[in-house]
Amino acid sequence: MKIEFILNNEPQTIDVHPARRLLDILREDFKLTSVKEGCGEGECGACVVLMNGKAVNSCLVPAGNIVGKSIVTLESFKETKRYQMIESCFLEAGSVQCGFCTPGIVMATESLLSENPHPTDKEIKEALSGNLCRCTGYNMIFKGIHLAAERGQGLW
Secondary structure (H helix, E strand, O other): OEEEEEEOOEEEEEEOOOOOEHHHHHHHHOOOOOOOOOOOOOOOOOOEEEEOOEEEEHHHOEHHHHOOOEEEOHHHHOOOHHHHHHHHHHHHHOOOOOOOOHHHHHHHHHHHHHHOOOOOHHHHHHHOOOOOOOOOOOHHHHHHHHHHHHHOOOOO
């Protein structure tokens, strides 16, 4: 089946089975390595991308569901001022350690701040509930998100 969608602001057409996972298409066909497979069941968040601006687990999205949609991965998002703000605040807060979960958490953070530029801890916890991090204990991630919200006023 021919599938047309927008990937990182570029129109794409691929011939693919409609049940094939978006995660596999991104990694194998487009060589986008920021999208990682952790659990393959939508539980860890390592594969989070933005679909029409909302955070989704790409391991759960069949190709048939991306027709006409906009998909953004970290490879494209990292070129934005919003990413630069999140990155600098995460670095300052010590939000990143091993880095495996970081792309998914960054994309989930972008989705959160786009909808809610001044989230509470409870709202951050809910927005990141699908992202697992085994290194930081989350407090430093929360601090990084709060810093980005505070310093990035006007970006979101």
